[in-house]
Amino acid sequence: MIESKVLSKIESIVGSKNFSTTIEDKICYSYDATPLIKQYPEAIVFPTEVEQIAKILQLANEEKFSVVPRGAGTGLSGGSIPVENSIVLVMTRWNKILEIDEANLTMLIEPGVISELIDIEAGKRGLFYPPDPGSIKFCTIGGNVAENAGGLRGLKYGVTKNYVLGLEMVTPTGEIIFSGGKNVKDVAGYNLRDIMIGSEGTLGIFTKILLRLIPRPTNSKTILSFFDSTIQSGEAVSEIISSKIIPSMIEFLDRTTIKCVEEYAHIGLNTNLDALLLIEVDGNGSEVGRDAETIQNICRKHQAVDVITATDENEALRLKSARRTAFSALARVKPTTILEDATVPRSRLPEMLEQIQKIVSEENVLLGNFGHAGDGNLHPTCLTDERDKDEIHKAEKTFDRIFNSAIKLGGTITGEHGTGLSKKKFLEAVVGTAGLEFMKKVKLSWDPNNILNPGKIFTLKPKCEGALPLSRENIKEFSN
């Protein structure tokens, strides 16, 4: 409980029109896109100046309340869900593109810019911003950087991290730092920028983001391949990678997902098959057509039933919509959709696909599996109902088994969604006891009072957390 005199101090920093304690706002900011976890904040603030953010964090250190930064709230691991004794600090109004520097191929923007707008603006200048997380139409770049968001083009173009050149941020103790810049090479001191990327709002709040743009490829080819067997589709992916071709996209949909997508989007997909691969190659020269042909041959070699190549941009968009609509199509089926992102080294993809099929059949859950096959990054998605405790228990057991399988195959618990609250319990198994300890040392050295987004990624010290250790096993119900 934050005392009312402290709330008044917070209000006086941002001004009353940028401060709220209404029940409507508390409800709106009590959750993100992660199912099953909700918590009320004690206030919501919309700062307008970097100095206001610094002052709020300084006050938080004096008065020992928690600050949970938030963009559009599209996160899938609970990273922006309030904790006890916290205020939510909303950055969506920071939505200006400050500079596009065509000579240095950079874009300086505020953290509340909708991610899709970045590539739209880049595209007008023949430039390209490749990261394209599934929520690209409504997520904000600040959250993309905080979670190191991926997307469909990660295979060839990398993830958000590969496009962040510089960050202005407010530290947990309220100092303003800029790390990085327009220099494409810079090794002066430690790389603070890169430890910030993916730190899930626990080490600082971004106020400006300098992005790298690249020349836009001029040619592309889109291919859709259907397979009788999931395993064979996985083997086709492995052979494409080892044949020294790096497509811009290799996406996988399983039978459940194909069926849901077809019912939702009426693309004309064959719903009687076990797997679909959506593959895109791009570039600037003759290699694009040649690579597309090699890929078609590899798919046929692995018993692809049907291989379709888009003849024009419209058809390519139509084929790609099969993948782009997968999450929405699955989410229609049942009230609660739990989307995960277990990831394995690319060569282990066929084994992982097989494991997931086995687990789903043994646990008898309704699960659609799709994802970035070229990255080994899958999105097994459980279609369930949070009001049914048995269903939820089965879903949780399924994901526990899937994560453990991924770890055994040399994989990880999260390829692009972050650890947040929902995957804390698996982190030590992935990074090791000493690895986890050294992460906590960084947090504690920067945020000695554990003020900024406490309890996310790991539990620092239960005593100084300022929040209950939230998790799916400890669901907090709404209450006034």
Place this chain on the structure above:
Amino acid sequence: MIESKVLSKIESIVGSKNFSTTIEDKICYSYDATPLIKQYPEAIVFPTEVEQIAKILQLANEEKFSVVPRGAGTGLSGGSIPVENSIVLVMTRWNKILEIDEANLTMLIEPGVISELIDIEAGKRGLFYPPDPGSIKFCTIGGNVAENAGGLRGLKYGVTKNYVLGLEMVTPTGEIIFSGGKNVKDVAGYNLRDIMIGSEGTLGIFTKILLRLIPRPTNSKTILSFFDSTIQSGEAVSEIISSKIIPSMIEFLDRTTIKCVEEYAHIGLNTNLDALLLIEVDGNGSEVGRDAETIQNICRKHQAVDVITATDENEALRLKSARRTAFSALARVKPTTILEDATVPRSRLPEMLEQIQKIVSEENVLLGNFGHAGDGNLHPTCLTDERDKDEIHKAEKTFDRIFNSAIKLGGTITGEHGTGLSKKKFLEAVVGTAGLEFMKKVKLSWDPNNILNPGKIFTLKPKCEGALPLSRENIKEFSN
């Protein structure tokens, strides 16, 4: 001074054949490739097992001596020079390639592998490891990772950081951690791997390095352009970048460097001109020839006097040797060669070239300027004599002015060599007071006794440094 009973304990950890206190070894390990700075270690150890390294660091924390890790000692900022009360821990015998995984396009190696061997082994499999620092024939990969080494291909392919997927390391307190892995997407917890890259041996000692390989490009074109004016060559570089072509190499040589290279290597260069650009484009398709043509036209538009395109691989190698021999050619001229790596955003290159010309003429020093023009990463190289205090003083004043100019243009003090000892005094001006403070917090949280390579990058606390604050202004002479 490390007590002899402590030295005996160290000896018993590694065994006597891997331990030395001879004067010959102390001399050999008292310096690296950085001019003007030398210091004796108290012992030199060659550990053979990761557990030995852990034990040495644990003992160092108990007995409070410093540990300075070292590869081939080719560093240019003093990163591997011993400090007072230190032992040097040499990793050059860790020279095995442990695994090449063609399915996942990765290579697992030990830190003492000579960097050149990595791309040679990758090339045998149609794969490519692009980072190519100037010392590639004798430097080791551990040092490349510790300094985040760059090279000639940084423009298109990035630097060492972009190819490190995972690191096994021993922490300053003697724990063994693995961060990263074969997953191309992984956001589980903080990115410890990336803060280790470029940490200059102050945060951990690498024992295994997992590298990313990429498919090898099949086509390339090499172009040499001569210019009457340095500024015009800089403008040609800016126009190439903004024309949406990303060459694999744009290297610059000034008049002094051209002259020294021609005297040394007899390539047939025109020594009466002010600037030379060596440009390489590569890829897999028809865009390579088209881009080469566009680049030639841009060079001619900016008054290039002569534009030569290699007709075959042998001629390309001959042309490239103009750049590859630059450092050796300059180093012959005078007893002491001080090579620096001031870097600016690419668009500021013409201004930076002009500034350097002005400073050199005003300070009346002998300086050859060359470097990675496409990255804005220049290597102004002072040809001097360390026995002449006046000459050294002029050289230092010249570099102070060059670094300050770079910082004013939004640049940095080091693009690829690291801060080490020689650029500590400039760091705060680049990263800011708060930025420097947060770097120190990371160091102190991981290395509370300041055991591992203390005094490099920054001075943590003079009282607990365990070493004199070495710098060019405080040159230690040899003494027994």
